[in-house]
Amino acid sequence: MSDLRELYQEVILDHSRQPRNFRRPEHANHEAKGDNPLCGDKVTVFLTIEDGKVVDVGFQGRGCAISMASASLMTEIIKGKTEEEARALFESFHDEMTGKSACHGAAAGELDKLTVLSGVREYPMRVKCATLSWHTLMAALDSRQNNVSTESDDRL
Amino acid sequence: MTAANRPLAAANTPSFDVERVRADFPILARPVHGKRLAFLDSAASAQKPRAVIDAVSHCYEAEYANVHRGVYWLSARATQGYEGARETVARFLNARDSAEIIFTRNATAAINLVAYSLGAGHLKTGDEVVISWLEHHSNIVPWQILRERLGIVLKVVPVNDAGEFLIEEYERLLSPRTKLVAVTHTSNALGTITPIGDIVRLAHAAGARVLIDGSQAAPHRQVDVQALDCDYFVFTGHKVYGPSGIGVLYGKADLLRAMPPFEGGGDMIRTVSFEKTEFADIPNRFEAGTPPIAEAIGLAAAIDYVTALRFDRIAAHEQAVLTYATERLSDIPGLRIIGTARKKASILSFVMDSAHPHDVGTVLDEGGVAVRAGHHCAQPLMERFGVAGTARASFGLYNGFDDVDQLVEGLRRVKEIFG
Numbered sequence: 001m002s003d004l005r006e007l008y009q010e011v012i013l014d015h016s017r018q019p020r021n022f023r024r025p026e027h028a029n030h031e032a033k034g035d036n037p038l039c040g041d042k043v044t045v046f047l048t049i050e051d052g053k054v055v056d057v058g059f060q061g062r063g064c065a066i067s068m069a070s071a072s073l074m075t076e077i078i079k080g081k082t083e084e085e086a087r088a089l090f091e092s093f094h095d096e097m098t099g100k101s102a103c104h105g106a107a108a109g110e111l112d113k114l115t116v117l118s119g120v121r122e123y124p125m126r127v128k129c130a131t132l133s134w135h136t137l138m139a140a141l142d143s144r145q146n147n148v149s150t151e152s153d154d155r156l
Numbered sequence: 157m158t159a160a161n162r163p164l165a166a167a168n169t170p171s172f173d174v175e176r177v178r179a180d181f182p183i184l185a186r187p188v189h190g191k192r193l194a195f196l197d198s199a200a201s202a203q204k205p206r207a208v209i210d211a212v213s214h215c216y217e218a219e220y221a222n223v224h225r226g227v228y229w230l231s232a233r234a235t236q237g238y239e240g241a242r243e244t245v246a247r248f249l250n251a252r253d254s255a256e257i258i259f260t261r262n263a264t265a266a267i268n269l270v271a272y273s274l275g276a277g278h279l280k281t282g283d284e285v286v287i288s289w290l291e292h293h294s295n296i297v298p299w300q301i302l303r304e305r306l307g308i309v310l311k312v313v314p315v316n317d318a319g320e321f322l323i324e325e326y327e328r329l330l331s332p333r334t335k336l337v338a339v340t341h342t343s344n345a346l347g348t349i350t351p352i353g354d355i356v357r358l359a360h361a362a363g364a365r366v367l368i369d370g371s372q373a374a375p376h377r378q379v380d381v382q383a384l385d386c387d388y389f390v391f392t393g394h395k396v397y398g399p400s401g402i403g404v405l406y407g408k409a410d411l412l413r414a415m416p417p418f419e420g421g422g423d424m425i426r427t428v429s430f431e432k433t434e435f436a437d438i439p440n441r442f443e444a445g446t447p448p449i450a451e452a453i454g455l456a457a458a459i460d461y462v463t464a465l466r467f468d469r470i471a472a473h474e475q476a477v478l479t480y481a482t483e484r485l486s487d488i489p490g491l492r493i494i495g496t497a498r499k500k501a502s503i504l505s506f507v508m509d510s511a512h513p514h515d516v517g518t519v520l521d522e523g524g525v526a527v528r529a530g531h532h533c534a535q536p537l538m539e540r541f542g543v544a545g546t547a548r549a550s551f552g553l554y555n556g557f558d559d560v561d562q563l564v565e566g567l568r569r570v571k572e573i574f575g
Binding site for chain 2: 003004007008013038039040041042062063064065066123125126129
């Protein structure tokens, strides 16, 4: 049963019960929805990006302990990062979860906060629960929700 | 109820020895995570008895060739095995004629066959098809595709808070434009058994045909398509302890003969020229290409197996296990059973206050208990009950009270971790 304690560490349970940044930031200008059709989990990630920097981040949704905790931890790490740093963190976390490599380079220090999720690797059916919010983050970074018209206008 | 005072009588009735039955299923002897395996996901797919495994192996080792073609001995043997399987299925469903039995890939393919074929003539814009909230996606999506293609109207019979089919609402939904009623016999997500006799009678009175999704009925009870008087009945092999890759469509002969084919190809024709093709008679008309030969033979072995155990005994045993499981789970604080119909097959869906179904499933798995967690391909029904999904324990003929005890022990562990 030690594996289960490895998976459901106190930090995970804490973040799943009381997710941080579980809200829609007032000035959010990027957002994306993510869902896992296999289990019905849904998450929406909101970003306030100013000058290429994530100045605020929040999420809403429903899901299992792993997906809620992972989303909560993600918001804590992403806040204050540049878009590029956020994308690099996604790559590192994704590789870590899918076992492609241990976390590397500059991202390694940041990812320390996420080592509580490393137990998920032992549960292949659950890896998608941990990565759902991160994939949604990437979609949010690529989205142009509230400023889509201005950007289009610029191009015109 | 506690493990100590479980009903002894039904644990091992003289007529149904669950330990002996379990010994027929090799996979149930293997441990999972070092624990005894309590396999409680037969509603998704059942395990296979030795008789089925042997029948499939024997087919490939000794009697395999393509069917309906060769003049040589092996092809004749394979054809006998395949067509013999059709006879076995016809007896299993009490069909008048084995030509009324069409082999498909699974139940989903059987429903799609009917939807496609009825959509190629019988159903027209504005015609109504009635389904229910209890349907599996396989009995929703094919009709939605027809709605897109033809502009048919899809009507949905609601259920009450217990998950019971509302027959009065159903009666109100029937109209002179109703051409087809396509409903499940037994809900895969909740276990509800629908009042199928009344459903068929009322549909016929309204001039509509009836398709029954019998995927969850066939493993649990004797089906008699003549007594039901249904026009179409589908089920899948892998849920009735047979191989995957084989399903069955039963249809009344006169209706099938009037239906255009679903797929074109070899084995479904009488003559082919580039100007015109004459289609074969049923059942071959609906079986284009090389069929699932070994799978059909394995399905026949599965049917022989469950028939020998007798459905009255299987049903009595499974109901005893369901009753015991329902009572024990009802004792767990913070656990809510979803689906409390008076008539249920041995399927028990539940949610827990403190833990998401996926987390429940992972913790149970660690204790050797295999349950399904999620929406069970019935998302509208989950919405109806205000949940994203449930954990579902489904009991097959090899499950006993010990499996329920192991489930309850696992749920205790869930509460330890999640509170």
